[in-house]
Amino acid sequence: RGVRKQFLLTNEKTIYGFATKGEKFPDCSLFTEITDSIACKTVDGLNSVSLSGSARTVGGPTGRVFVGKSCEWIDINQVRTNGQGCADGSKFVIKKEKGTRKQFLLVDGKDIIAFIKNGEKFANCSSFTEVTSQVTCKTVDGVAGMSLTANDAVTPAPPPAPSPAPSPA
16 A cells, blocks of 8 residues: 556666655656566466467557456557557556456466456466557656666656746747
């Protein structure tokens, strides 16, 4: 509680950022890279899942916030090219349908966000639907200017320059 999680596109990378509620991620005074502290675990049945036969959604996005349903998945690394309005300097918001959970999975050589009904396993879905093209991004001031240093520590972007005042006519 009190922490907001965001997917941000910056420096040709997709990052999952954490910020105190009410604060904007680019306004944080200090960023800490925590990727090395993430522990993965083996998920039974997942190594036999093939996403290559997945159905793909057709048509435009359904709104700014994507709401995932059971057995749908998003290719995190393809949001930039297949999502709507997604480029460096933007964010995307992912939610889940009631009674559904989201999981970050490494499947079939892809980094995905998978949605599955509570109490069920993604590997047990009878079919899968890729919904990456349904993700809509929104530009966030300061995100495009964030840069990753050589050791992958994130540094804040400089504040934007003030706009000049209009001259009197």
